[in-house]
Amino acid sequence: MEISISPIIRFFMTEGVPFETIILILMLPIIATLIAFMRQVVGIKAFGIYTPLIITFAFLATNGIKYGIAIFLAVIFIGMLMRFVLKPFRLLYLPRVAIMLTFVALIILFFLALGGSLQRTGLASVSIFPILIMITLVEKFVAVQIEKGNKTALILALETLVISIIGFYIASWSSLIKFLVTYPWAVLFTIPLNIAIGKWTGLRLSEYIRFRQVIKRIQ
Amino acid sequence: MFELFKNSRKILGMNSRNLEFIRPYNRLKAKRLADDKLLSKKILKKNGAAVPKLIAKIKTLDELENFDWQKLPHSFALKPNRGFGGEGIIVVYGKKKGRDDAWIKADRSLITIDDLKNHIRNILDGSYSLSNTPDVAFFEERLQLLKLFKPYTHKGIPDIRVIVFNKVPIMAMLRLPTKESGGKANLQQGAIGVGIDMATGVTTTAIIGKGKFIEKIPDTRLSTSGIRIPYWKDILELASTAQEISNLGFLGVDIAIDKEYGPTILELNARPGLSIQVANLAGLTERLKRISGLKIKTVSKGVRMGMDLFGGEVEEEVEEISGRKVIGTVEKVKLTGKDGKTVEVEAKIDTGAGYTSICTELARELGFEKMVEEYEKITQTYADLKDLPKKERWGIYKHLPDITSTRIIVHSSHGITYRPTIKVNISMHNWLIPAKVAVIDRSHLKYPIIIGRRNLNKFLIDVKK
Structure with missing residues (x-):
């Protein structure tokens, strides 16, 4: 490799921190800033900041993003289906989520086995942690579903998916990785950037659409 | 392009609402009060504000x-x-x-x-x-529905959302439950939001659900504009009082009008939604800016400021100076014909016409069916009649019941004809205009009546209205 590795990165590596881990940790503030930007300036809500962030990392940890997306969609689909199945029982929140988690877990297991039998070994060899992360997505989904309804929950889930996919491509962008290896301190620039985003009081892009008639017709 | 950008600065977005208004003006304790219906009810009642x-x-x-x-x-x-x-x-x-x-x-x-x-x-x-x-x-x-709102409402009870800041009511919206919203006055659930002129309490533009503009209540012929909300000033005073009591600097108050008790506070809202700007076609930021920093001591002063600043102020000023009412090119009018028969229609205000004309169909509805019938029996055309002496010509028409005179009308599709005129009282914006109107077939035209110059001397016409 002809890229120059920053001394601090070299230090971490000699202390035994794996290279992958260093890169992932350095990417974290960048992805978090992306999510903040998407919310405050673009107007894409998603499920808060934690969920899209962790899903991005789950995507990074699965073998290829397509399996990640497939599992994500499966989880959301089951979440929607189970709402109708469980509705007549009128259960309290935690038991309801527990039942949902059970079903999601079993179905994912079935999925993995199906992948194996179709010679899609990539699916079956996805490590357990990203799968667990995806399963816990159900709780977030159900919470929103109860408070704001199915439609809103679905929209937020898709927004989360979009942000996570963008996050995935940013975090696996080789030029950015090379840049971070050379100038790891650059991640500190996300702080002033976030201060600027945090003080931003202009309209979000989505609000330009929402208020387009008012903007056009105001005197 | 630059104009659009400038306009967008007048609109309140989420970021600005949260950072510049809710955060500094709505303290946590006050927010808790708004989220607790029983507590806010108790405190409002103790301070003399009407609640169910x-x-x-x-x-x-x-x-x-x-x-x-x-x-x-x-x-x-x-x-x-x-x-x-x-x-x-x-x-x-x-x-x-x-x-x-x-x-x-x-x-x-x-x-x-x-x-x-x-x-x-x-x-x-x-x-x-x-x-x-x-x-x-x-x-x-249970609050009882006001008779006035009955035709506009599907089940449930409509309410009026008023945004209050610094004791000044700055924007308001009438929320009408629909079939879709299941009797709830919630825009997100598909209710109708109607903008309100702050000075007069008369409704203006309307949206349904999240932002589709409408002019009539779905499945009816009722116009959403021009509804005069009763107890308007009391409503604004109640809203401003609620803000004083609740200590929420930036507040949305939901007020319903009970048949017996009048304006009553339904709910306080510490995070009022922004769709009210779409319903009113106006920006909140612009209004908030105009009153922030002012020291307003009393509720009645705040209400007066809200009405003066955010009502159709320009119009009222013009009206005050000229002593004439400002109207648009299409206005709702009430016509009174024979035997007190009345019909309400939309009229086209046409300064290009000298006189007022109404459709034959409308004349029938106003009780002149005999006259229309007799007139249609007359076969002579303009060409036949134009050279006759006046007296002789009148002889042909004078037997028509209720006729006052004839008039030569040049019409794009009928050519030149003699038309009978009748006496009709036109009521527009509460002004009564006694008029002689010509009767002509307008069934192929959009408006059944045009009002011409002769009957417009009490009005100024604003073509943008």
């Missing part, structure tokens, strides 16, 4: 088991204390005849004590509260 009367509250399962159902009145509303978006509310309209354990709901279905118990158990469990925390259920008096 509390009948009873149920805090525990024990209280539910020992509840005396017979003390409930014939009609009431059952609500979760920390409910949001109108969820979990049950309204009953009367007791089922011959039974003392069942009431009738808005859709005429029955609800028994057992059903109510079940529902209350769910409320206590927190099924309808924010983040599912255990909740309290309460019964309150």
Whole structure:
């Protein structure tokens, strides 16, 4: 490799921190800033900041993003289906989520086995942690579903998916990785950037659409 | 392009609402008050603001088991204390005849004590509260729908959302429940939001749901504009008072009008939505800027400022100076014809026409059917008549009942004709105009009446209105 590795990165590596881990940790503030930007300036809500962030990392940890997306969609689909199945029982929140988690877990297991039998070994060899992360997505989904309804929950889930996919491509962008290896301190620039985003009081892009008639017709 | 950008600065977005208004002006304690319906009811009542009367509250399962159902009145509303978006509310309209354990709901279905118990158990469990925390259920008096709103409302009761800042009511919207919203006055659920002119309390533009513009209530011919909201000043005063009491600097107050008690506060909202700007086609930021920093001591001063600053001020000034009313190119008018027969229609204001004309069909509706019938029997055309002496010509027409004179009308599709004129009283913006109007077939045209120059001397016309 002809890229120059920053001394601090070299230090971490000699202390035994794996290279992958260093890169992932350095990417974290960048992805978090992306999510903040998407919310405050673009107007894409998603499920808060934690969920899209962790899903991005789950995507990074699965073998290829397509399996990640497939599992994500499966989880959301089951979440929607189970709402109708469980509705007549009128259960309290935690038991309801527990039942949902059970079903999601079993179905994912079935999925993995199906992948194996179709010679899609990539699916079956996805490590357990990203799968667990995806399963816990159900709780977030159900919470929103109860408070704001199915439609809103679905929209937020898709927004989360979009942000996570963008996050995935940013975090696996080789030029950015090379840049971070050379100038790891650059991640500190996300702080002033976030201060600027945090003080931003202009309209979000989505609000330009929402208020387009008012903007056009105001005197 | 630059104009659009400038306009967008007048609109309040989420970021600005949260950072510049809710954060600095709505303290946590005050926000808690708004989220707790029973507490806000108590405090508002203590300070003399009108709220629906509390009948009873149920805090525990024990209280539910020992509840005396017979003390409930014939009609009431059952609500979760920390409910949001109108969820979990049950309204009953009367007791089922011959039974003392069942009431009738808005859709005429029955609800028994057992059903109510079940529902209350769910409320206590927190099924309808924010983040599912255990909740309290309460019964309150049902508000009675005002007759004026009846045709505009599908079940439920409409309310008026007023945004108050610094004691000044700055924007308001009438919210009408629809079939889609299931009788709830919530825009997100598909209710109608109608903008209101702050000075007069007359409705302007309207949206349904999240932002589709409408001009008529769906499935009816009722126009959403021009509804004059009664008790307008009282409503604004109540809203401003609520802000003073609640200590919420930036507040959305929901006020309903009860048939008996008048304006009544339904709910306080510490995070009022932004769609009100779409319904009014106006920006909140612009209005907020104009009154922030002002020291306003009393509620009545605040209300006066709101009405003066954010009403159709320009128009009123012009009207004051000229002594004439400003109207648009299409206006609602009320016509009074024979034997006091009245018809309400939209009229085209046409300064290109000298005189006023109405459609034959409209003349019939106004009680002149005989005259129309007789006129249609006359076969002579303009060419036949134009060279006759005046007296002779009049001889042909004068037997028509109610005719006052004839007039030569040049019309694009009828050519030049002699038309009978009749006496009709036109009422526009509460001005009465006695007019002689020509009768002509306008059935192929959009408006059944055009009002010409002769009858417009009391008005100024604003073509953009």
